Amino acid sequence: MSEMDSEALEFGLYHREILNSALRESTAPLARLGLNPALMNVLNAIAGCPGASGALIAETNDTSQQAAARSLAHLISRGLVRRTVGERATFSHHLTPEGEAKLFAGLTIVARQNRDLLSVLSERELDEYLRLTRKLHSVRARRSVEEVARLTWAADTDSESGGRE
Structure with a gap:
């Protein structure tokens, strides 16, 4: 495997x-x-x-x-x-x-x-978990690439800052 x-x-x-x-x-x-x-x-x-x-x-x-x-x-x-x-x-x-x-x-x-x-989860882990969950949900919901990027903080560029939408 x-x-x-x-x-x-x-x-x-x-x-x-x-x-x-x-x-x-x-x-x-x-x-x-x-x-x-x-x-x-x-x-x-x-x-x-x-x-x-x-x-x-x-x-x-x-x-x-x-x-x-x-x-x-x-x-x-x-x-x-x-x-x-x-x-x-x-x-x-x-x-x-x-x-x-x-x-x-x-x-x-x-x-x-x-x-x-x-x-x-720590605050940082929670932010990361929610970011990834939103991204996976968007893919399952067949959202556009642009929508997935928006929901995941512009394709993960902001993930280090821990900011939320």
Whole structure:
């Protein structure tokens, strides 16, 4: 196996374990709110794009339209999301005030857990981690080279200064 392959496998192993442990740790606190990570993702997608269609929510969360539709139906039935009919019989989705409150409560739980995890990093390490995470996210989101460069401080030229956007 080449050096690149072993590095890629090591990255995948650590990255998945961090994400899986975060999901495991958030399940019980979110359940106390009547939420789970999938429902949080849908609420978050709608908050980020009010009026989003079910298809856009599915795409944003990298899930099937059927799974997004099930989550939306659940959230609508609980009064956390409002669905309206738009042009050409398309549906748009908006958070209700109750949905905004649930999302905020859920994000508070997740932020607390992230802060606990990130507390082992120095300020410089945290800046570097966030810079690299933004860059990898931009690549996965298929952003343009210019956008990736902007989000990573002009192609890493400012990384030594530790400055943020």
